[in-house]
Amino acid sequence: MKKLLLVPALVLGFVFSINAQQADETETAVVASATQDFVEIAVDNLPQAVKDAAAKDYAEHTISKAYATADALTFKLELADKAGETSTVYCDAEGNWIKQEEEK
Structure with missing residues (x-):
């Protein structure tokens, strides 16, 4: 048993x-x-889906710097608002947000 x-x-x-x-x-x-390690790229070289997502979800911000992983599947964007505050956001190539870090 x-x-x-x-x-x-x-x-x-x-x-x-x-x-x-x-x-x-x-x-x-x-x-x-x-x-992952990111390499700085020109903002113009971002995929259109990433630029569209940033324009839609962060309309009050501008992309001051852009970074990409070696495989160009993940992007890191430094956004600046009119007051000069910056934030860092991460997204995939389709414009889906991964995470966000607030900076002052």
């Missing part, structure tokens, strides 16, 4: 360890994409 209870416990333990490992891999991928 004890052996019958041991088998389901082992199976559940195995399943939970696989799920925990997958969650760790997902978190690592998100952190890795946020810390």
Whole structure:
């Protein structure tokens, strides 16, 4: 009888360890994409989708500097408003926002 209870416990333990490992891999991928090396590029060289997203979502700002990863899949934009405050935003090539850092 004890052996019958041991088998389901082992199976559940195995399943939970696989799920925990997958969650760790997902978190690592998100952190890795946020810390990639960026190279400065001309604002004119940004994909149109990125420029359109910035114009729509940050209409009161101008893109002062633009950066891209080597694979040109992730972009870092430094935005400035009329008061001179800057913020840094990250987006993908389709203009989807990844994260934002406020700066003063």
